[in-house]
Amino acid sequence: MVEFITVLPTHGDSQSIFSNAAHSNRVDPWKTISDREPSLEYLKTVIQQAEKKGFDTVLLPTGNTCIDSIVTASALITATEKIKFLFAARPGFISPTTFARQFASLDYYSNKRALVNIVTGGSPQELNADGDFLDHSTRYKRTQEFIHVLKRLFTEDNFDHDGDFYTLKNASLFYKPLQQPHPKIFFGGSSAAAKKIAAKEADVYMLWGETLELTQQQLEEIKVLAVQEKRLLDYSISLQVILGDTEEEAWAKADKLLKNVGQNHFAYKEKQTKSGESEGNKRLQKLVSASKDNGFRIGPNLWAGVASVVGGNGISLVGTPDQVADRIIEYVDLGFSKILLRGYPFLETIQEVGDYVIPRVHQKLSARQYSR
Numbered sequence: 093m094v095e096f097i098t099v100l101p102t103h104g105d106s107q108s109i110f111s112n113a114a115h116s117n118r119v120d121p122w123k124t125i126s127d128r129e130p131s132l133e134y135l136k137t138v139i140q141q142a143e144k145k146g147f148d149t150v151l152l153p154t155g156n157t158c159i160d161s162i163v164t165a166s167a168l169i170t171a172t173e174k175i176k177f178l179f180a181a182r183p184g185f186i187s188p189t190t191f192a193r194q195f196a197s198l199d200y201y202s203n204k205r206a207l208v209n210i211v212t213g214g215s216p217q218e219l220n221a222d223g224d225f226l227d228h229s230t231r232y233k234r235t236q237e238f239i240h241v242l243k244r245l246f247t248e249d250n251f252d253h254d255g256d257f258y259t260l261k262n263a264s265l266f267y268k269p270l271q272q273p274h275p276k277i278f279f280g281g282s283s284a285a286a287k288k289i290a291a292k293e294a295d296v297y298m299l300w301g302e303t304l305e306l307t308q309q310q311l312e313e314i315k316v317l318a319v320q321e322k323r324l325l326d327y328s329i330s331l332q333v334i335l336g337d338t339e340e341e342a343w344a345k346a347d348k349l350l351k352n353v354g355q356n357h358f359a360y361k362e363k364q365t366k367s368g369e370s371e372g373n374k375r376l377q378k379l380v381s382a383s384k385d386n387g388f389r390i391g392p393n394l395w396a397g398v399a400s401v402v403g404g405n406g407i408s409l410v411g412t413p414d415q416v417a418d419r420i421i422e423y424v425d426l427g428f429s430k431i432l433l434r435g436y437p438f439l440e441t442i443q444e445v446g447d448y449v450i451p452r453v454h455q456k457l458s459a460r461q462y463s464r
Contacts, residue, residue, distance in 0.1 A: 094424055094457065095148040096450055097178065097328065097432040098442055100139060102130050102152060102159040105438045128437070130159050136171045138439050143175040145446020151432065154180035154211055156218055162194050169202045178207040178278060183238035184224040184231065188258060192245040192265050199269040206269070209278040209298070210239055212286065213370060232285040233257075239277060239293040246274035278328065282310065282371040291317035294325065296430060300372050301331040301407035301423075302379065303391050308426055315427075328430035329423050332398050332408035333416060335444050339393075342410045347387070349436065350397050376406060393419050398436075408435070413448035420453050 106127040128134055142150050152161035161179035168177075177198065181191055199206035212235040213219070213228070226234065234257045241258055244251055245265040253260040269275050279290050280298030290297040297314050299307060311327060318325050334349075336342030376399045383390045388397040390407070393415050399406025409416045420431055433449070435441030 093429070094453060095430045096146060096445075097149040097151055097430055098142050098147045098445075099151045099153060099432070099434045099438065100135055100142075100164065101128075101438040102135065102161070102164055103155070103157045104128060104130050105134070105138070106436070128439075132167055135159075135164065136168060138442065139168055139172055139175065141439060141446070142442050143172050145443060146450040147175060147442070147446065149176040149178050149207065149430075151209060152177060152179040154182055156222060162198065165198055165206070166201070169198070169205075172205075174205070176205045176207055177202060178209050180209040180211045182211050182224075183235050184219070184226065185222060188238050188241040188245065189260065189263060189265075192242055193267075195275070196246075196265060196267050196269045199271060199275060200267060204270045206271075207276055207278060208242070210235060210294075212281060228283070229285060232281075232283070232289060236289045236293060239279070239289070243274055243277070243293070276326075280328075280372075282375055286371075287314050287317055290314060290325070291321045291323065296326045296328055298328045298330065298432075300376065300405050301329055301394075301409075302375065303394060304422055304426065306375070306379075307423065311427055326430060327428045328432055329428045330405040330432040330434075331420075331423075332406065333433050333435045333441055333445055333449065334395070334408050334410045335413060335416060335448065336410075337412065339411050339415060342412065343395075346395050346397055346408065346410045350401065353401055370404075373404060376404070379407070405432075405434070413452055416449050417452035417456055420449070421456055424453075424457070 139150055152164050154161050161181070165177040165179050179198075195206055195208060212231050219225070224231070237255045237257050241253055241255070241260065241263075244253070245263065246269055248264075250262050250264045251260070253263060276295040277293065278296040278298055279286075279294035280300075281287070281290070282299075291314060299310055301307070302310070307329065314325070334342055334346045336345055376396065379390050379396045380388065380400045383396050384400070388395055388400055390396050393409055393411040395408040395410045396406065398408050409419050411419070423431065431453075433441075433445050435445075
């Protein structure tokens with residue numbers, strides 16, 4: 093069974109992010125990044141549409157340009173009935189005990205609709221601004237210990253822990269999550285350290301979209317590590333979506349997104365990626381650089397244009413609803429049971445994907461199963 097995830101735009105929603113992407117010093121981030129501020133009313137509209145249109149889960153991102161994920165989820169629980177909240181948390185900014193209490197409370201109030209996305213990194217500048225100065229390797233060691241302690245809090249009554257980053261004496265979580273044995277923990281990262289942690293501790297390994305060939309290589313690597321740990325993981329793939337009534341119309345919409353982006357920004361983005369620590373962004377930058385002369389097209393209905401501007405989760409499916417559904421099923425066939433879809437603007441993309449793509453994927457998979 094395929095589950096669909098989308099993202100709540102807690103940093104604002106607009107296509108204008110492309111024309112303002114090179115602005116690094118923003119006095120008023122809502123007005124330079126978005127035409128639609130992430131007000132409670134707007135986020136309520138987005139998540140209710142996601143629930144109505146067939147999405148199973150919504151991811152609430154973390155970062156210093158986002159409204160806090162836990163606060164946002166708490167505010168939206170009563171506005172929804174069945175959609176799950178996958179909210180991101182960074183180990184460097186909160187203790188596992190405090191986070192466990194917050195999470196278990198949300199799980200209780202939402203009636204088992206809370207999920208965890210542990211995020212290790214971010215740009216060094218962003219991490220430093222929040223007071224986190226650990227190097228890449230040490231951050232991942234802290235992440236592994238954070239997840240380990242979190243799972244013990246979810247499943248054990250009382251325990252002691254004496255680690256490199258956390259020391260607990262007679263630790264316990266009074267109100268444990270309702271989900272048994274514990275809520276699923278989502279985790280991503282393309283580095284060797286990230287994959288080892290995922291194989292050992294995570295329940296769902298999250299990947300950014302790439303070509304089918306590159307995605308399969310990454311998937312095979314993590315599966316080998318999971319077997320070594322005697323564990324079986326679920327897998328999630330993240331992609332953007334740009335739809336049109338015809339393929340030509342969809343590509344025209346994609347090209348329009350980059351219309352106001354200057355060539356100097358592409359060079360700036362490439363330099364920024366090379367100097368950063370994110371292995372995922374470096375992988376995407378290779379795709380961007382190799383496809384630049386071809387309009388950032390990297391495969392059938394696959395486009396790296398968004399990644400050339402904003403990085404991260406930036407590979408797009410471009411085409412008609414049937415074409416996009418067929419491409420999604422190709423990733424499902426690789427082994428992905430969770431598909432994260434988003435686009436610009438968020439609200440309209442969620443509505444279009446819910447109306448035209450999600451039903452087609454389910455129908456095509458059901459028809460194929462029936463024929464077998």
